[in-house]
Amino acid sequence: MAKPKVAIYWCASCGGCEEAVVDLAEDILKVVDAVDIVLWPVAMDFKYKDIEAMPDKSILVSFINGSVRNSEQEHIVKLLRQKSQLVVAFGACAHLGGIPGLANVSNKKEIFEIAYKLTHTTVNPDNIYPQPVTEIPQGRLTLPEFYDTVKSLDQTIDVDYYLPGCAPPPDLIMKGVETLLSGNLPPKGTVIASEKALCETCPRNKTKPDKMVIKEIKRIHEVIADPEKCFLAEGIICTGPATRGGCGERCINANMPCRGCFGPTKEVIDQGAKFLSALASIIDANTEEEAKKIAEQIIDPIGLFYMYSLPTSILRRKQGV
Ligand code: SF4
Numbered sequence: 001m002a003k004p005k006v007a008i009y010w011c012a013s014c015g016g017c018e019e020a021v022v023d024l025a026e027d028i029l030k031v032v033d034a035v036d037i038v039l040w041p042v043a044m045d046f047k048y049k050d051i052e053a054m055p056d057k058s059i060l061v062s063f064i065n066g067s068v069r070n071s072e073q074e075h076i077v078k079l080l081r082q083k084s085q086l087v088v089a090f091g092a093c094a095h096l097g098g099i100p101g102l103a104n105v106s107n108k109k110e111i112f113e114i115a116y117k118l119t120h121t122t123v124n125p126d127n128i129y130p131q132p133v134t135e136i137p138q139g140r141l142t143l144p145e146f147y148d149t150v151k152s153l154d155q156t157i158d159v160d161y162y163l164p165g166c167a168p169p170p171d172l173i174m175k176g177v178e179t180l181l182s183g184n185l186p187p188k189g190t191v192i193a194s195e196k197a198l199c200e201t202c203p204r205n206k207t208k209p210d211k212m213v214i215k216e217i218k219r220i221h222e223v224i225a226d227p228e229k230c231f232l233a234e235g236i237i238c239t240g241p242a243t244r245g246g247c248g249e250r251c252i253n254a255n256m257p258c259r260g261c262f263g264p265t266k267e268v269i270d271q272g273a274k275f276l277s278a279l280a281s282i283i284d285a286n287t288e289e290e291a292k293k294i295a296e297q298i299i300d301p302i303g304l305f306y307m308y309s310l311p312t313s314i315l316r317r318k319q320g321v
């Protein structure tokens with residue numbers, strides 16, 4: 001019997017999600033044994049035209065990581081949608097827009113200006129910027145078009161399931177693969193992780209005082225964090241209250257606060273706003289001046305509260321550009 005066909009593709013991402021697949025260790029042999037991989041650009045030499053030639057819906061599942069920020073990524077994810085029965089947004093960038101999505105505080109013009117002109121190591125006296133099409137005597141050179149706005153996968157194509165995390169942990173990946181191959185599918189739109197907030201499963205939750213108040217915000221590199229105590233109760237920002245659990249408290253166990261890569265729980269519309277309101281409720285300030293002073297200790301609030309979710313937040317991007 002023919003094995004089910006699977007595609008793995010990356011868009012705008014750091015490559016960590018691809019490493020997470022390799023992190024399956026010996027379990028990867030079980031996956032390779034069970035499926036026929038038809039596209040995995042980072043590891044195998046398949047061609048886009050091979051996918052184009054396949055009948056529609058002939059791929060059982062495409063796992064797509066990374067956010068969508070250029071025309072090639074948009075084209076390939078639309079192609080994979082057409083050829084696949086199921087599409088899984090794999091990892092925080094495909095799920096929520098991810099860290100590349102923080103570029104939405106800017107636009108293409110500003111990004112190109114910095115990358116190709118203003119960095120100290122760039123010499124570009126003729127102001128040459130990447131162009132989608134360049135005619136040269138030998139022919140025509142093309143590059144994918146760089147978009148102003150970074151999008152999550154479901155802002156570009158219909159998505160069936162989400163495997164959250166930066167990157168998704170191996171046990172969750174295996175659970176997702178086994179679930180999809182079993183044919184016993186969860187409801188469309190399911191995020192394959194816990195339904196609880198991270199704080200609910202965090203071992204440090206029990207150290208939270210009954211009434212939590214903070215008068216000062218500390219950055220993790222400025223203190224030696226107590227490995228037993230709740231970060232937030234110590235004044236160190238930890239987005240556990242606004243983040244979906246299921247990662248195995250990976251950062252907490254390494255004595256680092258959560259930064260929210262699993263995204264919000266089902267009930268939460270905007271992860272950053274949810275965390276901001278949780279934080280505001282514990283800040284102990286008697287005057288507006290005092291509150292302002294504490295708030296000013298939060299360096300880069302967008303980068304902190306929306307580290308993984310700006311494109312799928314209510315804000316989505318800087319407006320007016
Ligand atoms: S705020 Fe962070 S450290 Fe505290 S209980 Fe929640 S996840 Fe754990």
Ligand code: SF4
Nearest residue numbers: 247251258259260261
């Ligand atoms: S603790 Fe938070 S940032 Fe770290 S892996 Fe878990 S969800 Fe992601």
